[in-house]
Amino acid sequence: MAKKNFIAVRKQLRSGNYDEGDLEITREYLNASIDYMIAHLEKVQYNLEQSNGNGTEARITAVQDRISQLQEEKEAIGNASGLEELATAASSVRGTWNNAKQSAVAETGKTASERIDKLLDKSEDIAERLENEIDAMKEAGIETAELEAKLANYNELMDSAEEKTEAAEEIFEKEDATPEELEEANKYLQNALEEIHEANEVLKEIFGKLEPYREQYRLEEQNQESSQIGNEDVDDSADDTEDEDDA
Template sequence: MKKSRIVQDLACFTILLTLFSLLSGGSLAARNSSDHVNSNQNQYMREDILVSYNETDNVSENNSSESNVKQEQKNLSTKNQNKVSEYKQERKQLEEELQLQKQEYNEAKEDFLKIRNRIQAKELDPNSEEARNATKSYLNSSINYMIAHLANVESNMEYSNGNRTDENVIAINEKIKLLEIEKAKVANVSSQKELLVVVRSVRGIWNDAEKISLSSAGQTVSEKIGEFLEKSENLSERLNVKIGDMKETGIDTSELEIKLASYTSYIKSAQEKKVMADSLYSGENVTRQDMQTANNYLRQSLTDISKANKLLRVIFGELKNYETEEDNGTKVRNLTTPG
């Protein structure tokens, strides 16, 4: 009977470790996943090329309106800089807290494993105060680590959406509150079995929060991709007209046409990957695996955008070279034409 009880208690320890193995690199990988998608977004979805080309069509504004536009841009720039500065400061504090909680979690887990080993060696009663305190410490540190992570997620959501009332922000905040409630319960438990009930509840809260985190990060990036692709499609049409005009003047545009076709193909592929991701984000009973698959589609979409942008730089370079040659030819003709 006693042996059976020890096996049962050891099973509780094993379940605790299994349930919280997600903190070692499982679910917190969701954070790395969404960060990777966001970093790729910043790297690939640069609009400077689009803006530089669009500006060539907007040089006819009068000085007054141009001055007003510049002042508005300056005000917006200052406001954005302040917002970014505040976010960076908040981000730094949250990251420091996360690292602190991670360290405490690792230390508590190490103590917890030592206790388990002693129980396995029949050197310690699994229901002893020492074993119970080690388990409580491990559970508390796990919850604190989760809360610190979700605080980071909530901050990122607010910054990305610019809206504290966003439903995903509210949902993550609710999960933090639920974790705080479960943490308060830990102080009152008197057995490993009661602790296990808390663990299972925490696991459910964490899994729900993870889905919200992955979904929100992916949807935010997907929206940015959509905005970029819309501009890219408009630009593709304008480039097609530009190249067509050049062709009518007798210029060999075959290489430009091939590059533009490839550019359009990459944009189309990026759009298809985005649609596939969106269908997963909006599906019912979405699983963690669905979210990861959707994020992978977004990475592929961003990769296509990166390739498209490289081609765009080449196309613009060739167009500028043509315009420079045309301007130089005009100047030569003007100089050689009798007055």
């Protein structure tokens, strides 16, 4: 409603043929715009608070500072007494919002990249365990060519995701990153997530191929344990028999 009312009086403002009511409509529109900006930043702040990543506290503080700046701009609009002062305040709001918006994109991107970094770290451990398991199967004479190929594919996808994440992080760390660069960084992260998703699908295939061998290994272990228990029982029985004979 505030925007609709402002559009209706904008022509009068430009022509200089306006009254106090038109100024009040302009003031309401600017305040409504700032409320939207603050609500957006508060959502960014909430998401950062839920992330618990490295450097999150500093990022939250940066967002809070932007919110405080916008609240100060709102006070300036409330104190503006004429169109010229409102125009000056509006220009200041645009500058503050542009900076806040870019900062929010960068801070959110940094948090997202940290989450991806954690996934990448886990993938290294998973790949190492799988490699050891496949090597053990190979030494046991089991054909592992398909598993090795799938693991290589998994590693390639995760390596590519890591490269894209690092490229995004370089942009997010730039103090003067342009909106276009930030958009490019977000695309890097999106592509990295897509590759991680694809890698996880490959991982499911690997686990599916390994499961029969793992089941066989578990059965062999159980048989060995049962055999050991059986041998122990036989030994105990023999000992008991010897004791009875001695008696």
